[in-house]
Amino acid sequence: MSEGQAMIDDVVERIRRISGEGRLPAERVLADQLGVNRYILRKALGQLRAGDEIPASQPRNRGKRRAAGSAPGAIADLTSPAEMWEVRLSLEPEIARLAAVRGTAAEIDAIEAVHARSTPTVFDLETDIAFHRAIAVASHNALALHLMEQVMDMTRDPGFRAKFPAFTAETGWRHHQMLVDAIRARHATEAEEAMRLHLAAILQWLNGGADPARYALK
Incomplete structure (x- = not known):
């Protein structure tokens, strides 16, 4: 184990003790309290969130943004599920590839x-969000994780979800299993292709194509 990972693991244990006493303070306050820099703190918090030991981070001014989301011209009103999946297709296959290369054993355990x-x-929305977020955490790309959290926050918006076709029995479970297997085996190209297959099948369904359940696995 590297010295850096040992430090992160120590901070993880200390945060666990603090979280058991109540709500965690803001990052700046917590970093000062633990005597660590923000980089180490965020790595430790990410590890705990990936394992669902603490709640996912909430964007600042969340209440204001939710209020704005219902106003004309808000991005949730201007875009569509198909557009979202186009963006996800350009982003998440690379995130999956990075997760296979960079993910720690603990982060891969969290995905599984x-x-x-x-x-x-x-289909359970929060479980699906947690799965894709755990892969983003394992990519060790802070910007990719931030973008994914913005995307996932929008998927929770009731008005945006009303734009989706009716859900079927297909949950993407088999594609998720392919992703777990590829990332666990450190097969970066296979992880990238599995994510692309998963998202492309859903995008075609959103565009009026066949039910995702009819897409054969490669």
Whole structure:
């Protein structure tokens, strides 16, 4: 284990103790309290969030942004699920590739643990979000994680979700299993291709194509 990872693991344990006493303070306050820099702190917080040990971080001024989301001209009103998936297709295959290359054993365990909570026949939005976020955490790309959190926040918007076609029995579970297997095996190209297959199938469905359940696995 590297010295840097040992430091992160130590901070993780200290945050666990603090979180057990109540709500965590702001990052700046917590960094001062623990005597660590913000980089180490964010790595530790990311590890805990990937394992669902603490809540996902909330964007600043969340209340204001939610209020703005219902106003004409807000991005949730201007875009569509198909447009979102076009963006995800340009971003997430590379995130999956990086996760296979850079993810720590603990981060890959976290990806697998989230997938283990899902079932092949029932779609659960929060579990799906947690799965894709865990892969973004394992990519060790802070900007990619930030962008994914913005995308996932929009998917929770009830008005935006009303634009989706009716959900079917297909949950993407098999594609997620392919991703877990490829990332666990450190097969970067396979992880990238599995993510692309997963998102492309959903995009075609959103554009009026066949049910995703009819897409054969490669």
